[in-house]
Amino acid sequence: xxxxxxxxxxxxxxxxxxxxxxxxxxxxxxxxxxxxxxxxxxxxxxxxxxxxxxxxxxxxxxxxxxxxxxxxxxxxxxxxxxxxxxxxxxxxxxxxxxxxxxxxxxxxxxxxxxxxxxxxxxxxxxxxxxxxxxxxxxxxxxxxxxxxxxxxxxxxxxxxxxxxxxxxxxxxxxxxxxxxxxxxxxxxxxxxxxxxxxxxxxxxxxxxxxxxxxxxxxxxxxxxxxxxxxxxxxxxxxxxxxxxxxxxxxxxxxxxxxxxxxxxxxxxxxxxxxxxxxxxxxxxxxxxxxxxxxxxxxxxxxxxxxxxxxxxxxxxxxxxxxxxxxxxxxxxxxxxxxxxxxxxxxxxxxxxxxxxxxxxxxxxxxxxxxxxxxxxxxxxxxxxxxxxxxxxxxxxxxxxxxxxx
Amino acid sequence: xxxxxxxxxxxxxxxxxxxxxxxxxxxxxxxxxxxxxxxxxxxxxxxxxxxxxxxxxxxxxxxxxxxxxxxxxxxxxxxxx
Numbered sequence: 155x156x157x158x159x160x161x162x163x164x165x166x167x168x169x170x171x172x173x174x175x176x177x178x179x180x181x182x183x184x185x186x187x188x189x190x191x192x193x194x195x196x197x198x199x200x201x202x203x204x205x206x207x208x209x210x211x212x213x214x215x216x217x218x219x220x221x222x223x224x225x226x227x228x229x230x231x232x233x234x235x236x237x238x239x240x241x242x243x244x245x246x247x248x249x250x251x252x253x254x255x256x257x258x259x260x261x262x263x264x265x266x267x268x269x270x271x272x273x274x275x276x277x278x279x280x281x282x283x284x285x286x287x288x289x290x291x292x293x294x295x296x297x298x299x300x301x302x303x304x305x306x307x308x309x310x311x312x313x314x315x316x317x318x319x320x321x322x323x324x325x326x327x328x329x330x331x332x333x334x335x336x337x338x339x340x341x342x343x344x345x346x347x348x349x350x351x352x353x354x355x356x357x358x359x360x361x362x363x364x365x366x367x368x369x370x371x372x373x374x375x376x377x378x379x380x381x382x383x384x385x386x387x388x389x390x391x392x393x394x395x396x397x398x399x400x401x402x403x404x405x406x407x408x409x410x411x412x413x414x415x416x417x418x419x420x421x422x423x424x425x426x427x428x429x430x431x432x433x434x435x436x437x438x439x440x441x442x443x444x445x446x447x448x449x450x451x452x453x454x455x456x457x458x459x460x461x462x463x464x465x466x467x468x469x470x471x472x473x474x475x476x477x478x479x480x481x482x483x484x485x486x487x488x489x490x491x492x493x494x495x496x497x498x499x500x501x502x503x504x505x506x507x508x509x510x511x512x513x514x515x516x517x518x519x520x521x522x523x524x525x526x527x528x529x530x531x532x533x534x535x536x537x538x539x540x541x542x543x544x545x546x547x548x549x550x551x552x553x554x555x556x557x558x559x
Numbered sequence: 560x561x562x563x564x565x566x567x568x569x570x571x572x573x574x575x576x577x578x579x580x581x582x583x584x585x586x587x588x589x590x591x592x593x594x595x596x597x598x599x600x601x602x603x604x605x606x607x608x609x610x611x612x613x614x615x616x617x618x619x620x621x622x623x624x625x626x627x628x629x630x631x632x633x634x635x636x637x638x639x640x
Contacts, residue, residue: 380619385607388619390599431598433579461600 157225195346343436375556398552400445427477440473501533565635
């Protein structure tokens with residue numbers, strides 16, 4: 155038996171609201187099935203299950219807001235019999251592993267880890283406490299913290315079991331603070347961006363590089379290709395960018411991965427985050443999975459599908475937490491140059507400005523060629539400018555031979 | 560195909576992509592992408608939708624003739640005849 159937890163969709167997420175239970179209790183589920191919809195600061199997100207089995211019980215009602223890591227449902231693994239499920243009391247989750255299962259098996263858990271669970275201490279009996287608190291058991295450290303923060307202990311769902319620990323109270327405090335700050339004048343989306351970007355600027359020693367991309371060959375290649383294609387099969391140049399970046403990362407893996415808890419773990423797969431502007435304000439940067447293994451048609455279809463789903467508000471939890479590097483490009487009517495802010499726990503973000511014809515000196519003289527500025531903002535803890543420059547050169551070189559992409 | 564119906568299809572599809580923008584408030588001769596705040600992906604989706612709805616090829620080479628709302632209406636009208 156395992157529990158299905160409120161996932162963390164990024165460093166800036168502290169809590170979410172279960173808005174839909176898509177699978178009723180008692181039904182079979184398969185790895186990859188979408189079983190719930192969760193409302194977060196970034197909008198409603200579909201949540202997948204990561205094992206086969208039976209959803210034996212929902213632990214929280216729809217409409218309930220709970221901290222990241224809170225069990226939402228009990229999944230009975232396929233190998234187990236239904237009768238193995240203990241009869242959990244409705245409002246108290248069963249004690250199981252305190253560590254949430256990884257959201258994605260192939261990348262390191264990108265989310266901010268839950269605060270280290272405090273070792274539960276036996277609370278001293280306090281005669282004048284309300285009945286509920288006595289029954290629930292609260293560690294003394296948790297009780298102190300709750301008193302300081304003005305949190306009602308009876309509202310806390312212990313993550314690890316029946317005992318309310320310091321970690322539970324800390325999570326609840328963060329939720330309360332973020333609610334308070336967003337209540338002032340920031341929308342939830344702005345509060346989420348603010349949290350992630352503030353953390354980035356506080357923790358990540360950025361360095362920045364810029365270079366000019368010659369895009370004439372890439373554009374000529376696409377023009378010829380698109381001339382024979384109906385609109386639904388046409389390419390945008392972003393597909394070539396994605397492929398060139400994914401390829402270059404194979405050679406320069408220090409820009410692809412997650413830096414967490416003082417350790418950098420490179421990712422074999424390139425889950426390329428695409429910064430997508432939302433109408434009505436804000437942006438999200440969900441992933442195109444395994445960009446390095448896809449051909450151009452497949453990449454373009456995935457990019458189109460992702461952007462369409464983001465704009466209609468139906469993207470998945472995995473897509474939000476998986477990116478190992480991000481590409482931000484302001485399309486064809488933006489700016490010359492943009493320097494990105496790295497999304498923690500990633501270590502690099504690539505910016506591509508508006509492609510435009512510019513006078514370029516070549517061996518043949520001065521020619522108008524389509525070009526754009528590419529920039530790299532990278533984490534100095536994991537790489538240096540020298541490697542960054544080689545990485546950008548490699549991307550530019552790939553784009554000079556678009557037929558090989 | 561009359562101009563009105565090509566125009567109606569265009570308005571419908573623009574409404575799907577940019578629901579918050581009032582047709583009455585845009586400059587019909589201004590840059591289509593600026594007026595509707597649409598990027599290259601939105602524009603490709605618009606062309607795809609129009610091409611499907613009206614049975615047109617709308618090749619990339621013709622994109623220059625689709626640069627404003629009015630220009631697009633004229634283009635659709637001419638090619639859908």
